[in-house]
Amino acid sequence: MARITDLPNELLITICQILLPTDHKALQALFLVCRALGNSASTVLSEHLCLPWKLNLDCGLVKYISQTSSPETIRSLRILPKKALMNAFSIRMGAAYAHLNPLCSFLSSLPRLRTFCINLSGQNSHNRMFPGQAIDRILKDLPDSVVNLELDTEGAEGLQLQSDIQCAHICVSISKLLLRLESLRLRTFSMCPDLFAVLQRPESTSQLQVAVIKLQLLQDSRYCSTTVSHCRGSMRLSNGEPFTGDLNPNKLQPDELFNPLLHLGVAAKFPRLRRFLVLSQHGDGIVRIREVSTRTIMDFPFKRAHHCPLENHMVTRMLDLNYEAGNGQMFMIRDRDGLDYYGTHAEMEAALEASLAWEEMSNCSRLPPKIPSKEDRYKLDVSRLFPVEKLKRMMEERIQSGEFKEMKDAYWRMDRFEDHERAILWFRDS
Incomplete structure (x- = not known):
């Protein structure tokens, strides 16, 4: 019987590529089998x-940079x-x-x-x-x-505005x-319209096929800004003007990007x-999606269920979620x-970005979305979400069966427990 190592290296690489999305650790274990399989893996x-x-000084980044001998094999890097x-x-x-x-x-030595x-x-x-x-x-x-770029800092440059460090204008580099x-x-x-400054030149065109720009930062406004600032306000502070305590001194209006686009x-x-999406918050509890390619605007009501700890706890138990890891934050x-x-x-x-959401692999690397066809139209991706009506029926059944009795007694008095049932429907009545 022939051994698997007798196969051509091209076939071994194909087998490893099939295995990669399903079992990343098993692929790493091939290094312990033999050199041929280890090289393919x-x-x-x-x-x-x-x-x-x-x-x-010995983190994974430094180790890989110092030890890699085949930079030409790297296609994507996070x-x-x-x-x-x-x-x-x-x-x-x-x-x-x-x-x-x-x-x-x-980075400059990675040819592919x-x-x-x-x-x-x-x-x-x-x-x-x-x-x-x-x-x-x-x-x-x-x-x-490089033809695919994801830059999601979650606003981590914002703390720079409280110091005397000069803040770089990265919009020019992205442009x-x-x-x-x-x-x-x-x-x-x-951000600012300088993102598209290079396209103001005559005869210049972009190869862009899909793009998502998000103008919403962290969810907790107690600690920092929740919306993107205009670069001119950020640069003004970093150039020496006194810091007033407002991390968003000059809010970027979505139309300041959408109209030039x-x-x-x-x-x-x-x-x-x-497809080109610009996502932002519009008013209280509305996510607005501006679609550049079709010149359309769509609104989606969006609420945080932050007022009812027991509701969050019951929901996360029923949906097999980790309540503590998610800090109990559920949304509708x-x-x-x-x-x-x-x-x-x-x-x-992920639901709002729909088919343009980047895919995270088992080793935490991230890949760009597939290019949609011309006929495809934007639609909220609810495949990972749970219907509220179905959740309501499940919760009613479990409350009646007494499954959540110990939680009810721990969090609320009996005469207020009916509030939980109403809490599930608070979004529909708002």
Whole structure:
């Protein structure tokens, strides 16, 4: 009987590629079997990477940069700054910048890199910072082969405005990439129309096919701004004007981006564009989606179920969610057919971005969305959400069966328990 290692290396790589989405750890275990399988697994594992950027000198980022011998195999790369590193940036610790030069040199040496991503994955908070200078330097050193870019800092540059550090204007650096980018997902503390400055030149066109720009930052307004600022306000503070305590001194109005995009579309600056979404909050409890390619605006009612701890606890138990890990934060959204859905904040974000949401692999690397066809139209993706009507029936059945009796006694008096049943429907009555 022939051994699997007798197969050509091309077939072994194909087998590893099939295995990668289903069992990343099993693929890593092939290194322990033999050199032939280990080499094939290494080729596949290095195609899509997520490198944690930590404060210590032997973090995964530094180890990989110093040990890699085949940078030409890397197709997509995600840099994941960790909490300790951002804390060090916030107090201006020199060691926080120690890995920046090796990282930028490494990026410029990747000849076949197509996808680059910086996504903080909810690690930002009111006292952490990822400086704009570092982001700007990284963007400038990306190789010409990069055509897919995700930059989601969750507003981590905002803390810079409280210091005397000069804040980099990264919109200009992003604009220089716009001519070759095919996919873009963007959320930073500040933006401005300079994002599209390069397209003001005669004969310049963008290869952009899909894009999402999010103008909503953190959910907790007690700690920091929840909306994106205009760059001119950010630059004014960083240039020496006194800090007033408002982390959003000059709110960016969504139309300040949407209207220039419409004019650029009319001028045929996006000949390959399939879908371009600009997401923002409109008033109290409304998410507004502006669709550039179809020149349409859509509103979705969006509420946080923050007033009823027991409701959140029961819901997370029934939906097999981790209540503590999610801090008990559940949300409801209404689609354009008038149906209500329940989900976590991450699920809501994915539902709103719909088919343009980036895919996170098992090793935390992230890949751009597939290009939609011309006939496709935007539709809220409710596949990960839970219908409120179905949840209401489930909760009523379990309350009647006494399954939640111990929770009821612990959180509320008997004569107020009926409030929980009404709480499920509070969104429909609002």
